[in-house]
Amino acid sequence: MNLLYALFVDPWVQMGQAPDLLVQTLWEGLVSGVLYALIALGFVLIFKASGVFNFAQGIMVVFAALTLVGFYEMGVPAFLALALAVGVMFLLAVTVERVVLRPLVNQPDIILFMATFGITYVLIGLGELIFGGNPKRMITEQLYLPKGAVEFKILGGFVSLQKIDIAAAIIAAIMIAVLAFFFQKTRIGRALRAVADSHKAALSVGISLNQIWAIVWFTAGIVALVTGIMWGARSEVSFALQVIALKALPVLILGGFTSVPGAIVGGLIIGIGEKLGEFYWGPLVGGGIESWLAYFIALAFLLFRPQGLFGEKIIERI
Amino acid sequence: MRAPGSDKGVAAGDVLLAVDNVSLNFGGVKAITDVSFDIRKGEIRAIIGPNGAGKTSMLNVINGFYHPQQGRITYRGETRQKMRPYVAASQGISRTFQNVALFKGMSTLDNIMAGRTLKMRGSFFWQLFRHGPAMREEIEHRKVVEEIIDFLEIQAIRKTPVGKLPYGLQKRVELGRALAMEPDLLLLDEPMAGMNLEEKEDMSRFIIDVNNQYGTTIALIEHDIGVVMDLSDRIVVLEYGRKIADGTPDQVKSDQTVIDAYLGVPH
Numbered sequence: 001m002n003l004l005y006a007l008f009v010d011p012w013v014q015m016g017q018a019p020d021l022l023v024q025t026l027w028e029g030l031v032s033g034v035l036y037a038l039i040a041l042g043f044v045l046i047f048k049a050s051g052v053f054n055f056a057q058g059i060m061v062v063f064a065a066l067t068l069v070g071f072y073e074m075g076v077p078a079f080l081a082l083a084l085a086v087g088v089m090f091l092l093a094v095t096v097e098r099v100v101l102r103p104l105v106n107q108p109d110i111i112l113f114m115a116t117f118g119i120t121y122v123l124i125g126l127g128e129l130i131f132g133g134n135p136k137r138m139i140t141e142q143l144y145l146p147k148g149a150v151e152f153k154i155l156g157g158f159v160s161l162q163k164i165d166i167a168a169a170i171i172a173a174i175m176i177a178v179l180a181f182f183f184q185k186t187r188i189g190r191a192l193r194a195v196a197d198s199h200k201a202a203l204s205v206g207i208s209l210n211q212i213w214a215i216v217w218f219t220a221g222i223v224a225l226v227t228g229i230m231w232g233a234r235s236e237v238s239f240a241l242q243v244i245a246l247k248a249l250p251v252l253i254l255g256g257f258t259s260v261p262g263a264i265v266g267g268l269i270i271g272i273g274e275k276l277g278e279f280y281w282g283p284l285v286g287g288g289i290e291s292w293l294a295y296f297i298a299l300a301f302l303l304f305r306p307q308g309l310f311g312e313k314i315i316e317r318i
Numbered sequence: 319m320r321a322p323g324s325d326k327g328v329a330a331g332d333v334l335l336a337v338d339n340v341s342l343n344f345g346g347v348k349a350i351t352d353v354s355f356d357i358r359k360g361e362i363r364a365i366i367g368p369n370g371a372g373k374t375s376m377l378n379v380i381n382g383f384y385h386p387q388q389g390r391i392t393y394r395g396e397t398r399q400k401m402r403p404y405v406a407a408s409q410g411i412s413r414t415f416q417n418v419a420l421f422k423g424m425s426t427l428d429n430i431m432a433g434r435t436l437k438m439r440g441s442f443f444w445q446l447f448r449h450g451p452a453m454r455e456e457i458e459h460r461k462v463v464e465e466i467i468d469f470l471e472i473q474a475i476r477k478t479p480v481g482k483l484p485y486g487l488q489k490r491v492e493l494g495r496a497l498a499m500e501p502d503l504l505l506l507d508e509p510m511a512g513m514n515l516e517e518k519e520d521m522s523r524f525i526i527d528v529n530n531q532y533g534t535t536i537a538l539i540e541h542d543i544g545v546v547m548d549l550s551d552r553i554v555v556l557e558y559g560r561k562i563a564d565g566t567p568d569q570v571k572s573d574q575t576v577i578d579a580y581l582g583v584p585h
Contacts, residue, residue, distance in 0.1 A: 187438045190424075194432045197421035204381065204419070205499060206407030206436040258423075 011280035020157025025279045026272060031165040033271020034172045035234075038227040039244060040251040040263040041176060042220045047257045048183070048196045049216040050101070052112040056119040058245025060221060063123045064089055065228025065237045069139055070131035078142035089221030097214040105209065106199070124239065133239065138232035140164065145233060168230040172264075175226060179219070180260040192216065196258070250298035256308025265309055270294045328394055330360040334503060334535050335380065340389030342375055342559075349375040350386070351559045357503065362529050363537045364546045367556035368579060373539045374416055376556070377505050380537070381413050382406040394502075408436050410502035414492045414509060416539075422481035426491050429480055430466055433498025434459045466494045470524060486517040493524060497534075504528065506538040510545060518542065522549060543580075547571065555579070 015022045039061065046054040054060075067088045071081035100115050140147065146163035183189040194202045195212045203209060231241055247270075255266025278290040301308070328334050335357045342350040350372045357363045365373045378384040380391065382401030390397050393409065412433070421429050438455060467473055470490050475483060480491050489509060496504055509525065510518045522545060528534050540546045546553065547567040555563040555576050563573045570576055 187435060190428060190432055191435055193424060193428075194421045194435075197423055198419045200383075200415065201419035201421060201495075202432075203383070203403035204407060204413050204415070205433050205495060206404045207432075208404045 006284055007281070014280060018157065020154060020159055021279075023154065024159045025275050027159065027161060027165075029272030029275035030268065031162075031169060031271070032275065033268035034169045034264075035227070035230055035267075036247050036251045036271050037176065037264040037267025038172050038223060038230065039248040040255065040267055041179065041260065042223040042227065043248055043252055044255075044257060044260055044263045045179070045216055045220045045223065049192045049212060050112065051109050051196060052116065053109075053257075054220070055113065055116040055245075056123060057220065057224065057248070058242035059120045059123045059127075059239075060089075060092075060224040061228045061231065061245070062237070062239055062241045063092075063127050063228075064221060064225035065138065065232045065241070066127050066131050066136070068225065068229065069136045069232070069237050072139050072142065073131075073136070078139055081139075082143065085225055086222065089225055090218050093214050093217035093221055096217050097210055101213050102210060127239070135236045135238035135240075138229060138237055140233045143229070145229075164230075164233050168233075171226060171230070175223070176260060176264050179223075183260055188212075188215065247294065250294040252308070253298040254301050254308060256310045259308065259310035262308055262310030270297060273297050328359045328502075330533065332359050333357070333392075334359040334394065335537075336392040337376075337380070338390045338392065340376075340379060340386045340391070342372075342379060342384055342386045348559050350379070350556075352389075353556065353559070353561045354389075355554045355561065355564055357535060357537055358552075359535055360529075360533050361535060361551040362525070362549055363535075364550035364553045365537065365539050365556065366541075366543070366546055366553060367562075370558070371556040372559040373556055374507055375559075377413065377507055377537070377539065380406075380503075381411050381505060407499065410499070411505065412496040412499040412501035412503075413505035414489070414496050414507060416507040416511065418485070418488045418492055420480045420488055420492055420495070423479060425477050426467070426472060426475050426480055426483075426494075427463065427477065429491055430463045430494045430498045431459065433495040434463065436499065463498060466497050469497075469527070470494050471520075486513050489513070489517075489521065490524070493521075497528065501534060504534050504536045506536060506540075508539050508541065510540060510542055518545060525549060 039057065042057045042060065043054060046052060046057070064085055068081050068085040071084050072078055076084065096119060100119060101112070104112055104115060146167055149160045149162050150166075151158050151160045181189075183192060191202070191207045191212055192215075194205070194207055195209060199209060202212075228237065228241070231244060235241070251263060251266040251270050253266075254269055255262030255264070274290050274293050277293045278287070282289045333356045336354075337356065338354050340350055340353050341348070353372075353376065365376060367373055375384060379386050382403040382405065385400050391401070392398075393411070421432060424432070438459060467476060470493065472487065472490055472494065475487060475491075480488055483491065493506070493509065496506075506525070510521050513521065525536060525538070526549065529536055538546075538550070540549075550567060552564070552566055553570045554561060555570060555573075557575075557579045562575045562579060563570050565573070
């Protein structure tokens, strides 16, 4: 009886008693949700256009951020370093298309998936070789990202919001809106979806696979760069950051591998669910549930909607 | 769609595409051996033959999916050895596939719109904001696509994801996508495979209408001999990768090697 009370009643009572704490928790959930969504977005982009789960997405985040900070440390002005980092992501996209994707065209997806493992290790090696393996500080001030916190007095208490989090949420929202629109409404977007569906048919209507793949990987690179800046600002830029890619998995399962809006909704559900779970239900088992709750939510989802919230229904005719 | 006869340089009846001594093999397997034929502007040209004769391989060579080891292809007077599929597409060669290759998750409308990819040149910037010239362009292309939809009588399935459609309709949508490219040369790989009689009649009518109204040159592969004899102006017959006959339906029908290939020879 006590357990049932603690599980189903007490958390809601707590939320009602301290609404300011609830708001604070929700906000933190929202912010990490947005950041998860950003990582998931990188995966979705590449999965949509080539049907490949890009294992290298996590390291691309690190590599992009590392390039930015690395150039800055070499004495390049911050915004020039940013432009250079964008340039490097472009080069990376073109190289991956030329060296990895083109020779492997028409191979089973699993082969391409394995190839992205290869890309991961090449990027780790390259990053360490050029910029060294030490953790670096993200150059937030130099990029004019806001610092500090704003406090709101609401519901009889204080809620404090980090300005960098607000900025991250806004930037991510804009980026996701632009990408969703790009996929649905533009010629290149239509071509991207076409390539995702059938390589053969896309070729026959005059879509160049090589060009599309380069565009997709470049876009994923830009998303990685933004993700790297935001995550880097919250902790530091190091190779350990690549494990956040694992956080994208439950988000993808929830939102669907093929949906840009799905990535954001999935990210928010995971982010908020994680924080609420940790804060209100965590103490029941002695805390620390944040690290696995996301997978638990995703697993529960998988039972009922294997294609995710917004994923394309897989239609097979026999 | 484009008015008939407004083509670049090639008049009706002239050779639009010529295949010269083309050979194609995959390792030790000889798919095509030393085949030559031509396709004339404005005609319906059929390629027939028993299973495994190399018909689909031939189409794949023409639109650049396969690169022949030997031989030349001359298209609109321009000779080439190697061709990339999207280059072929940009030069006005479009096609359909034996086993329907559509964008299954996309609607009929989007599928046919995808056929307009090469015709759309609006700047990416404007497209992003769905404004100005890009909006005008989108409307313009949409108009062409609606015309094709009317032509093929598929208004009712405009918004349906094509993966959900029955096979016969999928084939029709695929034809629509190929037509959206306003091709000079339309390659149809078994356009009537797996269809019932009524669907076959519809499809035949569309093929004839495309040929008549828009003057589109058509090369098609088909197994239904009755349909082929009715539809085509000239027929190439392949067997085991070699050409065994070439001519009008009547010539081909009475050719002894063709009869042998189809009915077998008494030993």
